[in-house]
Amino acid sequence: MAVAALSRREQNKHDKRARITAAARALFAHKGFAATTTQEIADAAGVAAGTIFTYARTKDDLLILVFHDEMLDVVERARTRALQQPRLRDQAIAFFNEIADYHERDLPLARALMRQLSYVESTDQRALVSQLMRRLTGHLAKLIDAAKATGEVAASRPLTVAARTLFAVYFLHLNGLLNGYLDRAQFERALTADFTLVLAGLAPARAARSTIR
Amino acid sequence: MAVAALSRREQNKHDKRARITAAARALFAHKGFAATTTQEIADAAGVAAGTIFTYARTKDDLLILVFHDEMLDVVERARTRALQQPRLRDQAIAFFNEIADYHERDLPLARALMRQLSYVESTDQRALVSQLMRRLTGHLAKLIDAAKATGEVAASRPLTVAARTLFAVYFLHLNGLLNGYLDRAQFERALTADFTLVLAGLAPARAARSTIR
DNA sequence: CGAAAATAATGAGCTTACTCATTTTTCTAT
DNA sequence: ATAGAAAAATGAGTAAGCTCATTATTTTCG
Missing domain, CATH: 1.10.10.60 (Homeodomain-like)
Known part of the structure; x- marks a missing residue:
């Protein structure tokens, strides 16, 4: 042991x-x-x-402690669910829908967590959040990488930028969902529309080389 | 009067x-x-x-009251600064850099504001934030629309989706900047890379290369 | 105008997150 | 094994955001 x-x-x-x-x-x-x-x-x-x-330095810190492990599980589930879809865009949507499902089970708690993510106070906390982020965007990057094999994404496209941008879109709309700007249907529509745009930028033989760094 | x-x-x-x-x-x-x-x-x-x-229902509410008007001014300044750039991508970067400059003048306050944006409590507050958002994405949409005339963006692309996605990218990286995940240089690099990707998805099917000087 | 109703202001008091001087537990060295 | 050092736990105390019963102001209407 x-x-x-x-x-x-x-x-x-x-x-x-x-x-x-x-x-x-x-x-x-x-x-x-x-x-x-x-x-x-x-x-x-x-x-x-x-x-x-x-x-825990503050009561809010407890949220991070409590949710860190749980979130790692959720991200794994999200990955599994994503892999059931054939196309990258639908994979990404499925991925974040799983996480949104999780948050919707306890909205007040999700809101509190969201607020905490926007106001990191200690180095420990930052480390925990960073680890979660890396895990999450890492999975996304793997999905995007796999899509290169199917020709859905041009081989030259940078994985981390794309994964980060998809996450940014999700993060904003999750904020909207949790704070009552969007209902769940609007959330999913916004996610779909924005992901479509982002993935268009990844597609091969379309946007030429516009020097993505 | x-x-x-x-x-x-x-x-x-x-x-x-x-x-x-x-x-x-x-x-x-x-x-x-x-x-x-x-x-x-x-x-x-x-x-x-x-x-x-x-x-104000809470002390945090005061932040929204205090910053609402001020932010409207900042957004106007951001628009002016953006218009000094010829290309859409640089316009978008200039736009958000102006806002980031503003936040960097008082980081603790910006952090408090950020947290408040992630935890909207009253209808009044939501209305004020919504108004700000609409103003901001409205300006962005106008910039994108103008870029259609120069051929930098395909005429068929939806304005609101693109504006929203750019804002999402900015919002995530501002969060990173304010919470110590990114320094200012990293913030700007991330913004540039992600905007480039998003705008690649907006480019016309063929002439993308030739319209970029 | 004057009385009653509606709305706004007040501030003592409550709740609760957080602090810190003291005490208890654990480790180290002889 | 024991003393002394280091680390951790304790809980009474503090501070500050917020509540709410009471008081003051403004409006409405006969």
Whole structure:
């Protein structure tokens, strides 16, 4: 189990972090993020109120802790779902729809998470978010790369730029969905239209070489 | 001026709102958003602490009030600056660089604003943000439309989709800039690369190369 | 005008995220 | 094993955003 390598102190910290994260997750799901107090989380985790803040600098930090692992799973599911589509555009749409499905299951929580992504406070937090982003755009890049084999995308096109741009489109529209500017149908229509435009820029033998860097 | 039509009550409300907004703006600029208390704003505006919350549901709401007008000006400046460039891609880059310049003058405030844009709470707030968005993407759409005349963009391409996609790219990278994922140089490189891709999707089928000098 | 209704302002008080001086636990070295 | 150092946990205290019952102002209408 490789646990023998952990000192007692490290073991305690690990356990306590797990208890706090589990308690926070359960309470957020049950009564919502805003309505959950840090005191309640501390009680449920069996620690003192102040201890919470040695594991998360702010209450918002807890969101990142709670969702990091869960999100990694969601991204994997999204990839699986994407691969069921033959064409790149539909793959990308399926990919983000899976993630949107996940967020729609608990809108207030998704909104809180979204806000947190827009206001990163600590280096730890930035590292966790970065890891998620890399995982996500990495999957997208792989899908785009595979589409080069089918001739759907020109071989010369840069993967990271394209993946990033698709993510940018998704990010904006997710914001719209979560903040009530778009309903789900509008979200999907916007995603489709914008992805079509972006992928047009990737297509072979159309836009000539306009020096993509 | 149509001021005669205002009742005493409406006049009072208008004045008070103006005082509160001005006080908030000055204090935010002087000591930062987080360090400014609502009590200080109330004192500076000459109203009671509770009165603030009849004009803004939350402290965050004040940000939207404060920045709405200011942002409209910034967008106009951005348009002027964009028009100094001959090519659409450079126009779009200049446009958003002007806005980024504005945000960089007060990063903490920009960060607070960004967070607020990701967590819209009231209908009023949504209306103000929507108006800003429409103004901004409207200008972009006009630039794209003008590029149709020069043959840089195919006449058949939809304006709103393209404008929206450019904004999405900007929005993501501004987030990166404000949250420390990107420095300004990386921000501009990312913007350039992604815009190039998006605009490749707008180019006419054949003559793309020849229209780019 | 004057009274009643409608709207706005007030500020003491509450809630809760977060701090920090103190205490407890764990590690290290002799 | 024990003392001393280092790290972690504690929880009472603090601060600040926000609420809401009360008071003040403005409008409406007989």
